[in-house]
Amino acid sequence: MVSIDVWNAAVDFPIFDAKSRSLKKAVLGKAGGKIGTDSKVPIIEALHDIDLHLSHGDRLALVGHNGAGKSTLLRLLAGIYEPTRGSARVVGKVAPVFDLGVGMDPEISGYENIVIRGLFLGMNRKQMEKRMDEIAEFTELGDYLDMPLRTYSTGMRVRLAIGVVTSIDPEILVLDEGIGAVDADFLEKVRDRLKELVKRSGILIFASHSDEFLMELCNSAVWMDKGGIREHGSLRSVLTSYKGKDPFENLSPEMLAQVSDTATATIGSDKAP
Numbered sequence: 385m386v387s388i389d390v391w392n393a394a395v396d397f398p399i400f401d402a403k404s405r406s407l408k409k410a411v412l413g414k415a416g417g418k419i420g421t422d423s424k425v426p427i428i429e430a431l432h433d434i435d436l437h438l439s440h441g442d443r444l445a446l447v448g449h450n451g452a453g454k455s456t457l458l459r460l461l462a463g464i465y466e467p468t469r470g471s472a473r474v475v476g477k478v479a480p481v482f483d484l485g486v487g488m489d490p491e492i493s494g495y496e497n498i499v500i501r502g503l504f505l506g507m508n509r510k511q512m513e514k515r516m517d518e519i520a521e522f523t524e525l526g527d528y529l530d531m532p533l534r535t536y537s538t539g540m541r542v543r544l545a546i547g548v549v550t551s552i553d554p555e556i557l558v559l560d561e562g563i564g565a566v567d568a569d570f571l572e573k574v575r576d577r578l579k580e581l582v583k584r585s586g587i588l589i590f591a592s593h594s595d596e597f598l599m600e601l602c603n604s605a606v607w608m609d610k611g612g613i614r615e616h617g618s619l620r621s622v623l624t625s626y627k628g629k630d631p632f633e634n635l636s637p638e639m640l641a642q643v644s645d646t647a648t649a650t651i652g653s654d655k656a657p
């Protein structure tokens with residue numbers, strides 16, 4: 385059974401090359417995290433006091449302003465970063481989708497890239513070969529799939545990457561923002577596939593600035609602020625606090641029916657203090 389447990393965790397980044405006073409000042413002025421100044425090397429405290437427990441069926445949204453710590457928390461929950469203090473335990477195979485282009489090779493064909501990208505996401509060659517026709521159909525890239533990736537336009541690359549990412553069977557799916565950045569025509573197709581992908585996932589953690597995507601895919605949320613958890617609860621209640629208004633209020637009845645019931649449930653679970 386998949387699970388993620390984080391106990392009182394912090395993640396620090398020492399900035400070894402911030403030697404000059406002006407650079408330190410610049411770091412101090414701009415970063416969203418808290419900067420420790422007592423040691424010679426400035427330290428950005430990107431995360432502090434993180435306590436989070438996720439299990440099968442959890443679909444967690446991460447919201448917060450730029451620099452609040454969402455990406456760092458995603459990496460901590462994916463087991464990519466070790467906590468500097470506190471502890472974390474991730475049980476299950478993680479499919480991290482931080483950058484759609486990662487693992488793509490411009491010199492090999494679209495077909496070959498489908499396999500390589502799949503391997504990156506924890507699948508094996510056989511599993512990817514089985515999915516090949518279905519992915520090819522979804523991307524609508526036709527004969528281009530035999531051509532090297534460097535001959536593709538940016539949009540064509542995104543189609544290919546999304547086709548692969550949404551074809552996998554992830555135990556723990558960790559999604560960062562970019563997946564929503566496709567053209568409008570293609571978006572509808574992506575939406576349906578994303579929903580199916582999330583249904584097949586054990587746990588989803590999704591950092592996004594798009595309410596619409598979050599409402600479709602998530603049932604609970606964490607609001608990150610200055611490296612800490614400001615609020616954790618149902619998606620609706622957290623988005624309402626974060627935005628200052630209820631984003632579900634003006635949804636059409638059809639849309640409301642589409643979003644998961646749990647997204648609108650009141651806080652009360654022991655997981656959402």
Ligand SMILES: Nc1ncnc2c1ncn2[C@@H]1O[C@H](COP(=O)(O)OP(=O)(O)OP(=O)(O)O)[C@@H](O)[C@H]1O
Pocket residue numbers: 397415416417418428429430448449450451452453454455456457608
């Ligand atoms: N590799 C790193 N080295 C140094 N500082 C970092 C590093 N990664 C993140 N930080 C700092 O940690 C803090 C949190 O950054 P993070 O990228 O997690 O924020 P975010 O909420 O994802 O922001 P955004 O919405 O802009 O992507 C910021 O102050 C950032 O400058």
